[in-house]
Structures are given as C-alpha cells and as structure tokens.
C-alpha cells in the first residue's frame with residue numbers, strides 16, 4: 513500500500529508504536545473497533561448486503577421472533593415479574609429488538625411489563641436503532657455501558673456482541689507464553705510480533721491440557737472477563753440471558769482473529785479501522801466466568817439445535833401460509849440459519865443461556 517492510501521488510524525497507530533513501543537493485540541483490536549474518531553463501529557453501519565457482514569436477525573425476521581417467544585417464555589417461568597428490563601448488548605440496526613418486540617405482542621402482560629435498554633457504543637448504530645424503534649410505545653433507553661442500566665430483574669440478549677470484544681493473544685515458545693503484540697517491521701509497517709519475555713500470569717491462564725498440546729508457535733486467546741462477570745452479577749437480581757455468537761464450545765488453541773471487509777476476509781493489519789475485526793467466542797471460558805460470578809449456565813447448544821427446539825419450522829410454515837410467494841426465501845433463510853458446515857450458521861454459532869441460580873432450565877435448554 514502506498515503512504516497516501518494509509519488509513520488515518522494506521523498513521524496514528526504507527527506513530528503510537530514508534531513512540532511507545534509495541535501494543536498488545538487486544539489494544540490493537542480495541543483501537544480498530546472503538547477509537548473515538550476512526551474506530552470501525554464509530555464511523556459506519558457495517559451491517560447488511562452493502563456493508564461488510566450480515567447477521568442472523570438481518571437474514572430473517574424468524575430469528576428475532578423466536579428469541580422474542582423465548583424471552584416471553586423465560587419471563588413466564590420467572591413468575592411474570594413487572595417491571596422487567598429487556599436489555600440488548602450491541603443491538604446493531606435494532607432489527608433483533610424490533611422482531612423480539614413484535615413477537616412479545618403475543619403476550620400483552622409481558623409487553624406491558626417491559627422496559628427496554630439498549631447498550632450501544634456506536635453513535636451511528638444508535639441513530640439507526642432510534643429510527644427503527646423510536647416510535648414504539650414501549651419505554652426505551654440507550655446506554656454506552658451495561659453498568660448504566662438500573663438494577664432489577666432482567667432479560668439480556670446479545671447476538672454477535674462478544675465476538676466484537678477485544679481478545680488477547682499469547683504465543684508459546686520453549687520458555688513459556690508470550691503476549692502477542694503489534695509492532696513495526698523494518699519498513700515501518702504494522703507487523704505481528706511477540707513480547708520478548710514469557711509471562712507467568714499468561715501461562716497461568718492456559719488450561720493445562722492445552723499447554724501440554726501446544727507446540728512452540730501455537731497461539732492461545734482469551735478475552736477480558738469484565739462484561740460477562742457484570743452480566744452474571746446482574747442476574748443475582750433475577751432474570752436470564754441468551755448469548756448467541758460464533759465460536760467453540762470447548763476452549764482451544766489457534767489464532768481466530770479475523771478481519772472482514774465487503775463480505776470478504778481481509779488482512780487484520782491492513783486498513784485498520786476500515787475492516788471488521790472479530791474472534792471466536794470461547795463458550796467454555798464464558799460459562800466458567802458466569803458460573804463463578806454466581807449465575808446458572810445452560811448449554812451451549814448449536815444455533816441450529818436452539819432454533820429447531822424453539823420451532824423455526826412451525827414459524828416458517830405460518831409465515832408461508834400467510835405469504836406463499838415467500839416460501840423459497842423462508843426455506844433459504846432456514847438453511848442459512850440452521851445448517852451445518854461453512855455455508856450455514858447452524859453449528860458454527862452457539863447459544864449459551866445464563867440465569868439466576870434458582871431458575872430451572874430455560875426454554876430450549878431443557
């Protein structure tokens with residue numbers, strides 16, 4: 513790339529690293545996504561066909577409607593508390609919440625108990641959410657951080673939120689585990705490197721069976737536990753959470769940091785701030801953090817299993833009966849949302865439910 517084509521964030525990162533030294537991968541990812549002026553989510557709506565990637569609620573209304581029915585059933589299981597806070601983390605365009613609320617009409621008592629709280633850092637996406645949801649009669653409040661949402665019984669939803677939270681990476685050597693960093697190469701370009709000294713606190717994070725398997729050069733990843741810990745702690749006031757994302761059920765080894773731009777994979781160090789950066793969610797780690805913070809955990813199930821149990825086929829049949837010309841579109845959406853392998857989201861995506869410890873298994877997780 514020529515110097516003229518350098519993104520504004522790349523210029524800033526090069527200057528920062530030249531002045532202060534290499535930065536951990538987690539800081540790099542955080543700056544790429546959330547830098548106040550050049551961060552990926554701060555400057556654009558990345559969703560949809562014209563954007564960089566598409567998510568389950570953008571594929572079909574059935575996804576959000578089934579989650580709305582899940583939320584209503586979970587609320588009934590809790591004894592129908594009123595009010596109840598319906599919190600969504602990272603609501604994107606607001607599509608999931610719109611579909612959830614439409615499904616919630618089926619249970620008027622649930623709908624009238626709802627206080628909606630959207631936790632969103634992106635001003636651009638908050639604007640999209642206000643356009644879509646602002647006219648609804650349900651009370652809705654926006655927040656930059658989960659900590660700003662008042663306590664109380666909550667139903668918390670997060671779809672493709674945790675994959676966008678920064679990961680740390682470490683690389684194994686014969687001496688131990690070293691933090692993976694972003695540095696500058698001889699030509700002054702951004703390049704991955706490893707911290708010179710091994711770190712004992714990092715080594716302590718790597719599960720023993722993975723440490724044994726790891727050859728020199730192997731990458732191990734982890735995320736900061738603050739948000740899942742805060743989420744689980746909130747459930748002590750009562751409630752449940754449904755977390756859906758792509759990732760693995762068991763902790764593993766390997767580099768999953770991924771850049772996507774215009775629906776194609778890109779180089780994670782090229783055009784920082786202009787490509788989406790995500791990494792697999794480690795559901796075993798997420799579950800452990802939540803349980804240690806006092807929540808009860810169910811799953812993970814695959815997204816295909818969960819949507820099947822929540823009745824996606826029945827939902828499609830009703831929609832087809834109402835609009836027969838949509839049958840092929842609905843079948844394609846079901847295939848995309850539930851099928852296995854790399855073409856579908858059915859097995860790569862997982863669903864984890866968290867709950868107040870007194871709650872029985874949540875709908876779909878029995």
Ligand code: SAH
Pocket residue numbers: 553559567568569570601602603604605608631632633634637656670671672673676677
């Ligand atoms: N849930 C939506 C959007 C997924 S994209 C969907 O399924 O379509 C990730 C979303 O999380 C975006 O709305 C992004 O702006 C938001 N986000 C990323 N990091 C965040 C953070 N730390 N706090 C709150 N929102 C965040």
